[in-house]
Amino acid sequence: MAASQPTWEASMSADPEQACPIAPVVDIVFSRWTTPILWALHQYGRQRFVELERRLTTITPKVLTQRLRQLERDGLVARTYHPEVPPRVEYEITELGASLAPLFAHLAEWAATNLDAVEQSRHTYDTAQQSRPR
Amino acid sequence: MAASQPTWEASMSADPEQACPIAPVVDIVFSRWTTPILWALHQYGRQRFVELERRLTTITPKVLTQRLRQLERDGLVARTYHPEVPPRVEYEITELGASLAPLFAHLAEWAATNLDAVEQSRHTYDTAQQSRPR
DNA sequence: CAGAATCCTATAGGATACTG
DNA sequence: CAGTATCCTATAGGATTCTG
Numbered sequence: 338m339a340a341s342q343p344t345w346e347a348s349m350s351a352d353p354e355q356a357c358p359i360a361p362v363v364d365i366v367f368s369r370w371t372t373p374i375l376w377a378l379h380q381y382g383r384q385r386f387v388e389l390e391r392r393l394t395t396i397t398p399k400v401l402t403q404r405l406r407q408l409e410r411d412g413l414v415a416r417t418y419h420p421e422v423p424p425r426v427e428y429e430i431t432e433l434g435a436s437l438a439p440l441f442a443h444l445a446e447w448a449a450t451n452l453d454a455v456e457q458s459r460h461t462y463d464t465a466q467q468s469r470p471r
Numbered sequence: 472m473a474a475s476q477p478t479w480e481a482s483m484s485a486d487p488e489q490a491c492p493i494a495p496v497v498d499i500v501f502s503r504w505t506t507p508i509l510w511a512l513h514q515y516g517r518q519r520f521v522e523l524e525r526r527l528t529t530i531t532p533k534v535l536t537q538r539l540r541q542l543e544r545d546g547l548v549a550r551t552y553h554p555e556v557p558p559r560v561e562y563e564i565t566e567l568g569a570s571l572a573p574l575f576a577h578l579a580e581w582a583a584t585n586l587d588a589v590e591q592s593r594h595t596y597d598t599a600q601q602s603r604p605r
Numbered sequence: 606c607a608g609a610a611t612c613c614t615a616t617a618g619g620a621t622a623c624t625g
Numbered sequence: 626c627a628g629t630a631t632c633c634t635a636t637a638g639g640a641t642t643c644t645g
Contacts, residue, residue, distance in 0.1 A: 354507055356526075359510070359579050362582040363501050385626080397620080399620095403617095411589050422625095443574055443577050445493050452495065459545060519606080521606065533610095558606055
């Protein structure tokens with residue numbers, strides 16, 4: 338049994354992103370386009386590929402497909418194929434995906450409270466660039 | 472006054488990522504390497520560049536510098552330069568950065584509860600790939 | 606030590622055209 | 626409609642070398 342367990346040293350040195358306990362979930366939930374997609378599905382309910390495409394105006398079908406596949410694989414989104422002519426495919430958020438709602442609300446709350454401070458900091462940083470000790 | 476306000480249509484069609492209320496904060500908090508860096512600073516306190524570099528074993532100095540600058544600009548991390556020979560620079564998390572702790576805890580909690588389900592879904596998806604209606 | 610500078614490559618993602 | 630296929634480019638990030 339013990340032999341199959343990675344040592345502390347190995348588990349720490351292997352992948353530093355794993356040393357950060359939230360790193361795995363960040364890849365799942367916060368990779369590019371995932372939050373706008375999940376948001377759209379959560380906000381407007383089950384909808385077709387083309388509806389999503391129109392809502393996320395700047396996304397290309399290729400990328401939308403990639404992201405939806407990933408979300409489907411991770412169990413956050415469900416895909417339903419209707420074999421009609423023309424074909425109809427609907428996407429909806431799963432229960433697992435919907436379980437992220439409180440987390441997103443928490444994030445929105447942090448943003449509401451602290452986004453101004455971030456903007457302020459950026460402005461200060463940017464305008465102080467001249468004559469700055471590095 | 473009304474002329475300077477963007478119309479609803481313009482504000483919706485301009486940037487779909489802005490239509491998702493949490494998109495801006497995702498860029499700030501969850502871009503590459505930021506969570507491991509913030510975690511290391513929060514966990515082990517103020518530390519030097521080389522300590523961070525060693526802790527995040529696979530990061531290169533170039534990228535670490537980039538990310539630290541970004542975090543400094545956003546006000547999440549503070550940089551202190553000691554003009555000595557050899558030079559000494561220390562990084563620490565700011566109050567604003569530390570205010571993310573409850574959010575990260577929430578994320579860790581979601582992971583603890585639901586990561587298994589994601590893994591399960593991935594396994595099911597991957598093993599069902601043969602003979603699958605697309 | 607704490608980076609900056611330079612060069613290089615891999616890959617994400619865009620544009621376009623095509624299909625069941 | 627819901628993608629797939631192909632081609633292409635831009636940029637993030639790695640490797641290496643150099644310096645105050």
